Amino acid sequence: MSHTKIKSVEIKTIAICHSNEKFIDHLRGRLAKLIGVERVLKFADVDDLIKVASQTQFDLVLVEVNEQTKDPSSLISDIVLAAPEVTVLVILEARSTSSLVTEDEIENLLTQTAHAGAAGYIRQDIRNNELLALYAAISGIGIHPSRKPVKSQISLSPREQDMLRGFCEGKTKAQIGADLYISEDTVKTHCKRLFLKLGVHNRSAAVLAAYRNGLLDMSVP
Known part of the structure; x- marks a missing residue:
């Protein structure tokens, strides 16, 4: 993963x-x-x-x-x-x-x-x-999490990972689309699929859910 x-x-x-x-x-x-x-x-x-x-x-x-x-x-x-x-x-x-x-x-x-x-x-x-x-x-601030993220069986597509990466960088849907050379409507579709997989309704919750499921590594090197 x-x-x-x-x-x-x-x-x-x-x-x-x-x-x-x-x-x-x-x-x-x-x-x-x-x-x-x-x-x-x-x-x-x-x-x-x-x-x-x-x-x-x-x-x-x-x-x-x-x-x-x-x-x-x-x-x-x-x-x-x-x-x-x-x-x-x-x-x-x-x-x-x-x-x-x-x-x-x-x-x-x-x-x-x-x-x-x-x-x-x-x-x-x-x-x-x-x-x-x-x-x-x-x-990009390092924190000591209260517990280590638990790896789950959730599997994200490359585009869904791109969406998550865009959220982590604080980018808007338009900016994510421009970076990936896809339309904003396509970005919205990928976001909806990402939210559905993670069981969330917004980008803030998506970042947290991804971390909790081992999809986002925030450990301090």
Whole structure:
């Protein structure tokens, strides 16, 4: 059974920008489990984040984007301009409270932020184990899993593995299709088959399910 190999990278300083202080504190606790993390800074205002980012070396930035964000692309671009080497992940609202309820709307937002330099996204209501697994997959962050993944009898086709690899790299369906020289509709078909095999309904759950079934190797070398 082939694996999608994710190499770990050193993440020492992380910045979180979000309007909900309780969420920030919760997320900081989860990030403490990441290998090599030395500092996790929190910001309520993106302008303050950008000002500090121009003077401090951030390895990872997580920033809130919601329906009140006037220009998500410019927001991400400003962060990347201030810290060109940083990895940026977008924090979307919890699905129960967000106006971004459809896959197409999420794809549109991801396309905007990805073009501006974002590496991927998470949901505010993502579970703890999903959060850690998704961070590891998207950003290449090494974590010590609480238990080793169990190899299953699930067999993925080469194209389904391509879909999973695209998820791990934080790519949109359009970007995956462009990389593979196939249409976005074909990508959607492969994603549906992948989700069906893994028994999930979205890419975040697919990454976690793949890890749990031994299809995604997040071990630290």
